[in-house]
Amino acid sequence: MGSAGEAEPPDVWSARSAGTLQVRPLADRTGWQAAGEISLSTRPAWERALGCLAQQDAEVCHLELSAVTFVDVAGASALAVAAQGLPEGRRIMLEQPPASLGRVLDMFWPDLRSVEVVSR
Amino acid sequence: MTAPATESFVHPALFYRGEEEYVDGTVPFVREGLEAGEPVAVAVPGPKLGVLRKALGAAAAEVRLIDMTQAGRNPGRIIPRVLRGFADAHPEKRVRIIGEPIWPDRTGVEYPACAQHEALINSAFEGRDVTILCPYDAEGLDEQTLTDAYATHPVVISGGRQQRSPSYAPELVVERYNEPLEIMEAAEGYVFGADELPTARYFVVERAERLGLSGLRLEDLALVAAELTTNSVVHGGGSGTVRVWGEGGQVVCEVRDRGYLKDPLAGRRPSPPAQLGGRGLLLVNFLTDLVRIHTGPDGTVVRCYVDV
Numbered sequence: 001m002g003s004a005g006e007a008e009p010p011d012v013w014s015a016r017s018a019g020t021l022q023v024r025p026l027a028d029r030t031g032w033q034a035a036g037e038i039s040l041s042t043r044p045a046w047e048r049a050l051g052c053l054a055q056q057d058a059e060v061c062h063l064e065l066s067a068v069t070f071v072d073v074a075g076a077s078a079l080a081v082a083a084q085g086l087p088e089g090r091r092i093m094l095e096q097p098p099a100s101l102g103r104v105l106d107m108f109w110p111d112l113r114s115v116e117v118v119s120r
Numbered sequence: 121m122t123a124p125a126t127e128s129f130v131h132p133a134l135f136y137r138g139e140e141e142y143v144d145g146t147v148p149f150v151r152e153g154l155e156a157g158e159p160v161a162v163a164v165p166g167p168k169l170g171v172l173r174k175a176l177g178a179a180a181a182e183v184r185l186i187d188m189t190q191a192g193r194n195p196g197r198i199i200p201r202v203l204r205g206f207a208d209a210h211p212e213k214r215v216r217i218i219g220e221p222i223w224p225d226r227t228g229v230e231y232p233a234c235a236q237h238e239a240l241i242n243s244a245f246e247g248r249d250v251t252i253l254c255p256y257d258a259e260g261l262d263e264q265t266l267t268d269a270y271a272t273h274p275v276v277i278s279g280g281r282q283q284r285s286p287s288y289a290p291e292l293v294v295e296r297y298n299e300p301l302e303i304m305e306a307a308e309g310y311v312f313g314a315d316e317l318p319t320a321r322y323f324v325v326e327r328a329e330r331l332g333l334s335g336l337r338l339e340d341l342a343l344v345a346a347e348l349t350t351n352s353v354v355h356g357g358g359s360g361t362v363r364v365w366g367e368g369g370q371v372v373c374e375v376r377d378r379g380y381l382k383d384p385l386a387g388r389r390p391s392p393p394a395q396l397g398g399r400g401l402l403l404v405n406f407l408t409d410l411v412r413i414h415t416g417p418d419g420t421v422v423r424c425y426v427d428v
Contacts, residue, residue, distance in 0.1 A: 018318040018319055018322070019315075019317060019318035019319075037318060039317060039318065039321075039346060039350070040314065040317055040350050040353065040354070041314065041315075041317065041318075070321070070342065070346070072343065072346045072347065072350065073343065073346075073347060073399045073400060073403050074350075074396075074397060074399075074400075077395075077396055077397065077399060078396065080393070081394060081395075081396050084393065084394055098339075099336075099339065100339045100340075100342070100343055103336075103339075104343070104403070107403075107406060108391065108393070108399060109393055111393075112393075
């Protein structure tokens with residue numbers, strides 16, 4: 001998997017500052033772990049991570065979002081559009097996303113089958 | 121009341137006085153639609169829904185019944201969610217909808233948004249095979265509302281008689297109710313640019329929480345604040361000022377910037393699933409209880425009201 005964000009040292013990873021997003025590969029499964037906020041300034045990093053997911057061969061790609069505190073509508077849109085572009089049979093598993101992300105996905109993409117949500 | 125064959129979109133107002141005229145004006149409209157095999161939806165205030173359900177009897181089961189005081193609480197979401205929501209679900213057929221967006225309890229703050237909504241239905245549905253009948257309580261609503269209904273509907277039915285409106289001019293209604301929104305001096309303003317987008321959002325959430333908003337409603341307002349402030353940065357001159365205050369049991373969140381919102385249907389068009397952007401104002405309409413906008417060459421004010 002390519003680089004969707006800089007490899008951050010652990011102390012920076014745990015320190016959440018306003019409007020930042022860190023993305024790093026998951027150690028034990030295909031996908032990314034993200035921390036911070038997905039909004040205008042961090043959207044490029046988020047879209048890079050989604051772009052990399054689309055290039056994976058794995059049937060299920062994971063996005064571990066337990067440390068993501070906010071996702072704006074454009075961030076949700078980028079995810080939904082990436083999911084719609086996946087080949088048949090592939091899907092994205094959202095792990096512990098902020099509740100509002102699930103609600104925005106339900107509001108605008110009620111029929112999106114290629115995204116599965118594992119709730120907080 | 122049958123649609124003239126030459127026009128695809130038909131948008132009559134029905135002035136009714138009392139329950140009998142209401143039933144007489146709406147039930148045959150519904151039955152005609154069902155007999156023609158048209159999908160029919162009725163979006164009216166809850167008590168009126170009860171009246172129609174009773175009058176329609178078994179046929180009510182074939183009609184999509186929607187409480188407009190809930191679905192259309194914010195007039196700005198009636199076109200995308202209620203009307204196009206139903207019409208777009210039946211692209212192959214003419215659809216028939218009763219939509220009653222204005223009732224006597226609508227406040228003076230809500231009314232300008234209601235009138236603009238009625239006016240914008242015409243451009244939103246131009247060329248579509250849709251009939252939308254809008255009942256107006258001629259006994260309970262004021263004169264200005266009924267005068268505006270003549271301007272927002274090409275056809276008006278009153279006392280059982282149908283006539284072309286002599287004063288149909290929906291653009292003028294959109295313009296007239298583009299009313300200036302004065303600065304609320306008592307509320308502290310937070311000036312933001314691109315770098316302050318996150319802190320502008322925290323500012324809104326913190327103040328709204330102090331005013332009693334919590335849980336999902338507070339999360340919704342965070343989303344709304346993000347869309348409005350991001351719009352200012354991307355489309356509204358790069359910066360703006362956000363204010364939050366309490367007003368009559370609601371939290372008000374307002375964003376001012378130097379942009380000019382030229383498209384009156386912005387935020388009222390459902391977005392195709394594969395479209396990447398353009399959902400900001402649509403989301404704002406979906407998640408708030410009222411949106412008032414003033415826009416012009418000198419700038420734009422978007423004011424959102426959320427019930428606590």
